Amino acid sequence: MSIDSYTVEINAQNFQSEVAEKSQQVPVLLEFYEEGAEQCAPTTALLQKLVVEYQGKFLLARVDIQQNQQLVQQLQVRALPSIKIIFQGQMAGDFEGPAEEQQLREALDQLTMSPMDRVRDQIDLLLEQGERGQAIQMLQQVIAEEPANFGLHVELCDLLIMEGQVDDARKVLVGIPADAEGIDKPKSRLEFIELAGDLGTLDEQRSKAEVDPADLQARFDYAIKLIVNDQVETGLEALLAILQVDKTWGEEKARLTMIKVFNMLGKGNELATSYRRKMFTYLH
Numbered sequence: 001m002s003i004d005s006y007t008v009e010i011n012a013q014n015f016q017s018e019v020a021e022k023s024q025q026v027p028v029l030l031e032f033y034e035e036g037a038e039q040c041a042p043t044t045a046l047l048q049k050l051v052v053e054y055q056g057k058f059l060l061a062r063v064d065i066q067q068n069q070q071l072v073q074q075l076q077v078r079a080l081p082s083i084k085i086i087f088q089g090q091m092a093g094d095f096e097g098p099a100e101e102q103q104l105r106e107a108l109d110q111l112t113m114s115p116m117d118r119v120r121d122q123i124d125l126l127l128e129q130g131e132r133g134q135a136i137q138m139l140q141q142v143i144a145e146e147p148a149n150f151g152l153h154v155e156l157c158d159l160l161i162m163e164g165q166v167d168d169a170r171k172v173l174v175g176i177p178a179d180a181e182g183i184d185k186p187k188s189r190l191e192f193i194e195l196a197g198d199l200g201t202l203d204e205q206r207s208k209a210e211v212d213p214a215d216l217q218a219r220f221d222y223a224i225k226l227i228v229n230d231q232v233e234t235g236l237e238a239l240l241a242i243l244q245v246d247k248t249w250g251e252e253k254a255r256l257t258m259i260k261v262f263n264m265l266g267k268g269n270e271l272a273t274s275y276r277r278k279m280f281t282y283l284h
Contacts, residue, residue, distance in 0.1 A: 006051050007060045012070055019061050023086040027058040027111040032072065032082040034065050043081040043099045050104065057112040087111050116142075116149075123155075132163050150180040157186040162230075166193060188264035196228040209238075216242055216249050220257075227261060236261060236275045243282045255279065 008018050010030070019028050031047055033040040051060050065072050065080070075084060078096060085093030085107060093107045113121070119142050126135040139156045146152065153176045160169035169186060176183055199205055202225050209215070209222040219242055226235035239261075242254040258279050265272040 006054075006056050006058070007048075007062065010061045010063045010071070011068055015071065018059075019086055020089055022059055024088055026056070027085055027087040027092060027108065028061050029058050029108075030075070030084040030086060031060060031062045032065055032075075032077045032080065032084075033062060034080055037080060039098070040081045043083070046099055046101055046104070047083075050108070054108065054112065058108055085111070116146075127159075132159060135159060136163060150176050151182065154180055154182045154186060158189060161186055161189045161193070166190070182266065184263040185266050188260045191260060192224060192228050192264070195224045199225055202226070202229050216246060220250070220253060223254075223257070232261065232265070233271060233275075236271070240275070240278055240282060243279065247283060255283065 008014075010018055019030065022028055029047065031044065033044060047060055051058075063071055065077065071077075077084075081098065083093070083095040083099055083104070084091060092111060095103065119138065123135045123138055126132070126138065136156065136159050139152055139159065143149070143152050143156060153172055157169045157172040157176065160166070160172065169190065173183075173186060173190070199221050200208075202222075205218070205222040205225045208218040212218060219238060223235045223238035223242070226232070226238060236258060239254045239258050242249060243258075247255070258275065262269075262272040262276055
């Protein structure tokens with residue numbers, strides 16, 4: 001959709017229908033501007049960029065102050081440019097002077113996020129703080145309310161594995177459809193745990209790999225142990241080193257294992273993207 005689809009010029013006649021009423025469904029961002037005023041241009045450009053990016057999550061309502069003095073007075077506009085956010089008929093934000101992109105984004109995100117997005121944000125924050133156990137509890141609570149949201153089941157399964165609750169993770173995995181988005185991530189993580197099941201400690205596997213560099217199986221086992229111990233990048237390096245020596249060793253075991261790691265990391269992961277390129281370079 002174009003900018004025009006989510007932008008409207010406001011006057012006293014259409015304020016009720018375009019701002020007050022539409023703000024019951026989505027936030028309405030009022031931009032007060034003066035035609036030709038240089039100080040308004042950067043804010044206008046920023047707002048147009050956000051309109052395109054947010055794709056209907058908010059409505060941009062533009063007010064030309066020269067043509068709408070009554071609205072300017074009623075809404076107590078004291079500076080140019082000026083932005084006011086109306087949501088559900090109430091003032092939800094007020095920005096005077098040139099707008100800061102980060103501030104606007106934060107205000108819009110708070111108003112446009114779905115309840116599920118808010119929960120995901122809280123879970124991400126807990127994970128950043130190292131509170132994986134609390135994140136698991138929150139996910140379990142949300143799943144109880146939305147049992148058909150299999151994306152949440154996938155996320156819970158993955159966190160349980162990382163927390164060492166492998167049996168619980170397997171129970172969750174059984175109830176997830178095979179075609180659920182992201183299911184390859186926990187499945188790959190479980191495969192690595194099973195592969196590492198009969199191996200020694202990380203130090204023991206490192207020693208075996210160092211004793212005989214020509215022993216590709218020992219180097220492979222060390223790579224698996226690294227991945228299971230969350231040293232994924234070092235594990236990928238170890239697998240790349242095997243590819244350098246013998247691309248086809250073990251029926252292409254190093255290449256296939258790297259692909260499993262990429263699946264585990266998930267789409268868009270920077271580490272996966274980087275090592276996918278490196279792997280391709282070694283193979284061609």
